Amino acid sequence: MQFPSRDQVPPAASALEWHTNHLRLLDHRSLPEARVWVECRDADEVAEAIVQGVVPGAAAGVVAAYGIALAARRIGRSADWLAALKPDLTLLAGSSPASAQLGWVLGVVIDRLQRLPSSGADVPELLAQLAMDLHLSDREAARSMGQLGLQVFKRHASQSQRLLAMPGNLAGGSLRGLLELARAAHGAGLMEHLHLCADQDAGALRLARWALEQDGVPVSAQVLAAAGQLMKGDNLHWVVVGAQRVAANGDVISDLGTYALAVLAMHHGLRFMVVAPSSAFDVGLEDADEIEPEDALLQRDGRLQLDVTPAELIDVLVTERGVVERPDAGRIAELLSPLRLH
Known part of the structure; x- marks a missing residue:
């Protein structure tokens, strides 16, 4: 995790930015005095951000979905994606165990991994798209x-x-x-x-x-x-x-x-x-x-x-x-x- 990155802040609703190979999170702990962005480049750093309070625990669902997308990009290729991502899924599930939303999101991710095409799928890109879909759905629900x-x-x-x-x-x-x-x-x-x-x-x-x-x-x-x-x-x-x-x-x-x-x-x-x-x-x-x-x-x-x-x-x-x-x-x-x- 890289601390800190001070930047111009986008509209107030945007406290999360996806940048293909990393995730930027607006550090809730710094507001309103400072607007500090934290960059996460793998699932470990996403889990740490949740545990450390960069994002509130119950907000972990969408953030965790992006964390799995980052983990898949790090792995690159796998014959068994569910097995390959199991340590990251377990790590993220433990970052905020009381959050039903986090469990629900990870359940959606697991379900998608269990229904992958037999061949030819770009799984890292598929999981990134899933995270973006969940993010959009979360905004629409709000x-x-x-x-x-x-x-x-x-x-x-x-x-x-x-x-x-x-x-x-x-x-x-x-x-x-x-x-x-x-x-x-x-x-x-x-x-x-x-x-x-x-x-x-x-x-x-x-x-x-x-x-x-x-x-x-x-x-x-x-x-x-x-x-x-x-x-x-x-x-x-x-x-x-x-x-x-x-x-x-x-x-x-x-x-x-x-x-x-x-x-x-x-x-x-x-x-x-x-x-x-x-x-x-x-x-x-x-x-x-x-x-x-x-x-x-x-x-x-x-x-x-x-x-x-x-x-x-x-x-x-x-x-x-x-x-x-x-x-x-x-x-x-x-x-x-x-x-x-x-």
């Missing part, structure tokens, strides 16, 4: 989440509203969904101000604040401990969070502090919205009660990193496939049904 979230705001109020969000748990598709939602709500005259609060992941807060300030969205940064007082005295209307993983019944696994925000929101009569791409759903997890507090999913290095917010505390769950109000197992199953288009 735009859909923003528009669907805006429709929810419109249904509940016609006047400008004040929001509180926790971007530390809005990484990846969730974070981009929040950014699109904030821009859309501000453009429609439905958002007066957005408070961003964070505890663990200050990098995601800096990224979100910087990106929104580029578009003139009124935003401020707050410590997470101030959330209760803001709810009490600042005339807030919504609390918006994201998800690393969503269980089949709608329980949400996300950054530590999400559960406390949900309880505070209920106490103060605020609506609680979860923004999450469909790739965050883990239908194999019936509910979050299956996860013990000491589970590796919730901890890293012996310290609690994530918590569980039960579905009954969630008013609205927004995905690119649609909106679920008062989520439960039946509504989640309907949302994810292959027969449902949108």
